Amino acid sequence: MSNEAPVIGVLALQGDVREHLIALAAADAVARPVRRPEELAEVDGLVLPGGESTTISKLAVLFGVMEPLRARVRNGMPVYGTCAGMIMLADKILDPRSGQETIGGIDMIVRRNAFGRQNESFEAAVAIEGVEGGPVEGVFIRAPWVESVGARTEVLAEHDGHIVAVRQGNALATSFHPELTGDHRVHSLFVDMVRANRAAESL
Amino acid sequence: MSTTLPNSAQTPETGTARVKRGMAEQLKGGVIMDVVTPEQAKIAEDAGAVAVMALERVPADIRKDGGVARMSDPDMIEGIIDAVSIPVMAKSRIGHFVEAQVLQSLGVDYIDESEVLTPADEVNHSDKWAFTTPFVCGATNLGEALRRIAEGAAMIRSKGEAGTGNVVEAVRHLRQIKNEIARLRGYDNNELYAAAKELRAPYELVKEVAELGKLPVVLFSAGGVATPADAALMRQLGAEGVFVGSGIFKSGDPAKRAAAIVKATTFYDDPKIIADASRNLGEAMVGINCDTLPEAERYANRGW
Numbered sequence: 001m002s003n004e005a006p007v008i009g010v011l012a013l014q015g016d017v018r019e020h021l022i023a024l025a026a027a028d029a030v031a032r033p034v035r036r037p038e039e040l041a042e043v044d045g046l047v048l049p050g051g052e053s054t055t056i057s058k059l060a061v062l063f064g065v066m067e068p069l070r071a072r073v074r075n076g077m078p079v080y081g082t083c084a085g086m087i088m089l090a091d092k093i094l095d096p097r098s099g100q101e102t103i104g105g106i107d108m109i110v111r112r113n114a115f116g117r118q119n120e121s122f123e124a125a126v127a128i129e130g131v132e133g134g135p136v137e138g139v140f141i142r143a144p145w146v147e148s149v150g151a152r153t154e155v156l157a158e159h160d161g162h163i164v165a166v167r168q169g170n171a172l173a174t175s176f177h178p179e180l181t182g183d184h185r186v187h188s189l190f191v192d193m194v195r196a197n198r199a200a201e202s203l
Numbered sequence: 204m205s206t207t208l209p210n211s212a213q214t215p216e217t218g219t220a221r222v223k224r225g226m227a228e229q230l231k232g233g234v235i236m237d238v239v240t241p242e243q244a245k246i247a248e249d250a251g252a253v254a255v256m257a258l259e260r261v262p263a264d265i266r267k268d269g270g271v272a273r274m275s276d277p278d279m280i281e282g283i284i285d286a287v288s289i290p291v292m293a294k295s296r297i298g299h300f301v302e303a304q305v306l307q308s309l310g311v312d313y314i315d316e317s318e319v320l321t322p323a324d325e326v327n328h329s330d331k332w333a334f335t336t337p338f339v340c341g342a343t344n345l346g347e348a349l350r351r352i353a354e355g356a357a358m359i360r361s362k363g364e365a366g367t368g369n370v371v372e373a374v375r376h377l378r379q380i381k382n383e384i385a386r387l388r389g390y391d392n393n394e395l396y397a398a399a400k401e402l403r404a405p406y407e408l409v410k411e412v413a414e415l416g417k418l419p420v421v422l423f424s425a426g427g428v429a430t431p432a433d434a435a436l437m438r439q440l441g442a443e444g445v446f447v448g449s450g451i452f453k454s455g456d457p458a459k460r461a462a463a464i465v466k467a468t469t470f471y472d473d474p475k476i477i478a479d480a481s482r483n484l485g486e487a488m489v490g491i492n493c494d495t496l497p498e499a500e501r502y503a504n505r506g507w
Contacts, residue, residue, distance in 0.1 A: 013469055014253060016228040035470070050229045052253040052289055059251060059469055083229070097248065097288055112288060118312035119335050121222045122215035140215075141225050142290065142312070160215075180225045 006194040009034035009043035011069075013059040015051020015084060019179035020187075027187040029194070037068045045078035045194035048085030050141070050177050053112065054097050056084055061101060073105040078170040078197050080190040086173035087112060087144055094147055105171040107150030114145040114162070115175075126176065128165050129156040131185050138164070138176040145175055170197055223337035223357035226313065227421035230254055230290070230358075230444055234434065234465050235423070237261050237448040239279075241286035243457070250461035254290040254312070256446065257283040262319045262366025263449035263488065266500070272320040274302040280309055292339070297506050298324025300333070307336040313358070314338045316351075318505035319365045319448075328506065331355030341425065343376045343503055345383035349404035349412070350507075352420055359418055361442070362503040363426015366449050368490030370427040372503055373437060377424055381441045387413040426503070429454070429487050431467030431480040438471035455485025 005028055010020045012033035024031035024047065034040050046069075048056075060066040073079050073089075081089040088103050090110035115122070118141070126138035138159065146163035149155060157165035157174070164175040170193060178186040216222075233253030238244045244255045259275040260268065274295055284291045290312035295302035297316055302323075306314050314336050316329055331338040332355035341362035342348035348359045361380070363373030383402070387409065390398055395413055399406040411419050424442035428434050429450035437445050445468055447461075454460045463480040470476040498504065 012232070014232040016225075016231060018231070019228060051231070052229070052233060054248060054289060055233055055251045055253050055465070059465070062466065063470075095288070099249070117310050118226055118290065118337065119307065119310060120217060121226060122217045123219050123222060124215040139221055139225055141222060141229060177225060180221060180228065 005030045006044040006191060006198055007032065007042065008045045008047065008191065008194055009040065010047045010049055011035075011056070011060075011065075011085075013051075013063070013065075014055045015049035016177070016179060017049050019177075020047045020049050020082075023179045023184050023187040024191065026184045027191045029191045035063070035065070037065055040065060040068050040072065044198050045080070045190070046072070047190070048079065048081035048088045048103075049179070050083035050085065053084040053087040054100050056088065057100050057102065060103075066101060066103065069103045073103055073171065076170050076197065078172075078190065078194045079105060080172040082174050082177050082179060083141065083143055086110060086146075086175055089171055089173045091150075106166060106168045106173055107153050108166060109147040110144050111147050112144050113142050114147075115140055115143045118142055124159060126157050126159055126164060128186065129154075131189055133185065136178060136183055136185060137181045139180045140164075140176045143175040218335035220357070224420050226290075226337055227339070227358035230423075231421060232469060233444045234461075234468050235292065235444070235446045236451055236461060237446075238283060238452065241282045243452055244283045244287045244291075246458050247451070247461055248287045248289050250458060251465035252289060252461065253444070254292055255283065255287060256292045256294065256315065256448075257311070258294055261449040261452060262502070263368070263453050264366075265319060266366040266491075274299070274305065274320070277305065277309055280306070280311065284310065294320055295329070296320040297322040298327050298329055300329040303329050303334060303336075303338075307334055311336060316340050316356075318362055318502045322505050328354050331357075339423070341503075341506060342380065344379045345387075345412070346402035346404045347506070348380060348418060348422075349402060349408045352408060352418070353405050356420065358421045358423065360423040360425040360446055362506075363424065363428075364493050364496065365426045365502050366491075367427050367493055367496070368429040368450055368453070368488040369493050370429070370433045370436065371493055373424050373426045373428065374440065376426075376503070377437060377440050377442055380418075380422065384412055384417065388416055428464070429490065430484075431463045431477055434464045435467045435471035435477050438468060444468065449488055453488035455487075460484050460487075
């Protein structure tokens with residue numbers, strides 16, 4: 001049972017879903033898109049992709065997946081958010097649009113588009129705690145940063161003095177997009193988290 | 204901070220192909236809406252648009268008014284940038300690289316070098332590699348799409364026939380692009396050189412498409428989408444998202460129609476959701492039959 005590849009969903013309401021599916025498959029997971037509550041119930045872990053956080057939030061509420069998402073994250077389902085996905089995992093957003101809700105799960109305050117508009121989008125090497133083999137290529141697109149974290153939140157990486165990767169228990173988040181590079185080490189770290197959680201649950 | 208987390212000393216690099224193309228990847232599965240005022244931009248954002256296209260007149264009005272259509276007033280574009288937190292795009296004329304420079308200086312997130320505006324150059328499109336701001340360009344077939352990508356476009360959309368409320372041309376262009384990609388998949392290496400010549404596109408890009416089975420950049424649909432079912436049709440035909448121009452704010456109840464098109468774009472393969480989204484939307488834009496449209500008034504013929 002625990003040797004089987006874990007099933008990891010990618011929330012497919014909007015965003016760069018395809019790239020996450022490819023990265024997860026490359027990291028030896030069975031990857032599938034998730035849009036409905038019944039699809040969410042069938043996965044061992046979930047990726048919240050990059051995209052527009054306002055759009056994803058609205059669609060999640062509208063199609064009844066927001067509450068099931070909150071329930072599963074609260075119950076310890078491993079979850080990984082990139083960029084907009086990081087915003088979705090924040091307990092608090094500094095500058096939410098009206099009606100913008102998050103799933104929560106990480107005790108942090110996130111600032112949207114903190115690194116600027118598209119003209120300021122950039123690439124830079126990022127060293128991540130717990131990812132071996134040197135820094136990863138960080139692709140930051142209208143990226144958020146983490147303004148502050150609570151005591152239970154582990155800071156995994158910074159760029160230019162700003163927090164850009166965090167973990168709290170089974171929830172992982174990055175400001176940048178490893179799915180846009182050919183380097184699947186961050187996805188491997190997440191797949192390992194899902195495997196470990198499944199092993200712990202089957203005890 | 205612990206000392207095990209060195210700040211990367213290297214200078215961050217802006218305007219790379221990955222950052223430009225990656226921006227479009229974030230828009231996938233979404234709807235980009237034409238807006239002419241900050242109020243419309245807010246309606247679009249509240250309805251779940253992933254981005255807005257700021258322009259002075261929607262294509263249906265450009266068609267009606269005639270005359271030369273140009274880049275919008277910077278004040279109007281800045282007003283829209285200030286009104287919303289989602290990305291803002293704006294249009295430059297084909298080949299008018301100074302309009303593009305102005306749009307970049309205003310901080311728009313994407314520039315649409317658009318056939319909807321009156322072309323400024325009948326031979327050359329703008330050199331899009333020269334910009335930090337990414338570009339989206341229209342195409343009617345694969346060769347045209349690849350020529351735009353060769354010039355630096357980081358996203359492609361079907362041209363369709365903007366301002367008509369008639370999806371027939373968008374369908375034609377998307378099918379054309381998909382069919383030509385499928386044909387390339389079947390070619391062996393010897394055939395790709397002749398294919399590149401036929402497509403009038405760089406061999407390296409032709410080879411890349413043959414290997415990927417898709418364009419190396421995101422492909423959206425544009426030009427004539429007016430209903431939730433139109434948007435879902437384009438997605439089922441392979442578009443990764445849709446632009447809606449006149450279709451929303453030329454309709455009876457823009458806020459409701461905008462939200463309905465967003466829903467149908469996400470659940471494009473679920474007819475029950477599309478049916479629900481299509482109920483009681485009020486009047487759609489009237490629309491124009493493309494076969495009665497004189498050649499000279501077809502925007503899709505602009506650009507080459």
